[in-house]
Amino acid sequence: MDNEILLPLLVSTAQGSKRSFATLYEKTSGKLFAISLKMLGNRAQAEEALQDAYVKIWHNASEYQASKGQVMSWMISIVRYRSLDILRHNKVRREQSYESSGEGGFESHEGLESLTELSEGLAGIDVSYVENTKIVDCMGQLDEQQRQTIHLAYYKGLSHLELVKHVSSPLGTVKSWIRRGLQQLQRCLAI
CATH class of the missing domain: 1.10.1740.10 (RNA polymerase sigma factor, region 2, helix turn helix motif)
Structure with a gap:
């Protein structure tokens, strides 16, 4: 618009x-x-x-x-x-x-923490990129695991614990994929 x-x-x-x-x-x-x-x-x-x-x-x-x-x-x-x-x-x-x-x-509020982390992690990204293909291009540059976990957590709202079950990987691995993926997205979108 x-x-x-x-x-x-x-x-x-x-x-x-x-x-x-x-x-x-x-x-x-x-x-x-x-x-x-x-x-x-x-x-x-x-x-x-x-x-x-x-x-x-x-x-x-x-x-x-x-x-x-x-x-x-x-x-x-x-x-x-x-x-x-x-x-x-x-x-x-x-x-x-x-x-x-x-x-x-669940023994913790892991879901709330993951959503908060993702919101904060993407807060530095100018959302005007959503209006064009830049975000799509940057998401395409991520590893499959990073792209999938960010999509499921950010767009679908899955908590870390739900992601662990969905992708059948340990919690630390899932958190690493998200963290590294967000860092890569921020670098890509800053260009």
Whole structure:
């Protein structure tokens, strides 16, 4: 989405224009919903994340800084973080219900830690790359294990323990793949 179109709408939204906010919503909601739906895999939760994201956009429009990236990138990051919050919340609820059923559960909040690490690990990456093929090219340069674990953890929300089961590898190995993969992504995207 062109920044020349979105920036004036966001500036006007920051000044309280409901009409500009409605236009901003019309121009961006489809793409943002698709991102949230891909992350959450649940239409109702994606709609909830999108609604929460737009409330945050309305309230924080004046905090946008053009020097830090494109408007669409800023909005994508808000939707992405809200979607991650919902994933975390769902994991905690599942773990609590699993533990309360007497069947046992995870002994730590490894899932929350992995999502937090991934969010922080990718925080230095300019999300405007999501709008073109740069991220795809950089992901293609990763080892298969790194690419798979980052995809499963970052896009699908799997915890480290869930990844261990999914890829049948030790926890330390999975963490190393993610850490080295994120480092390589950051180097590649910085070029």
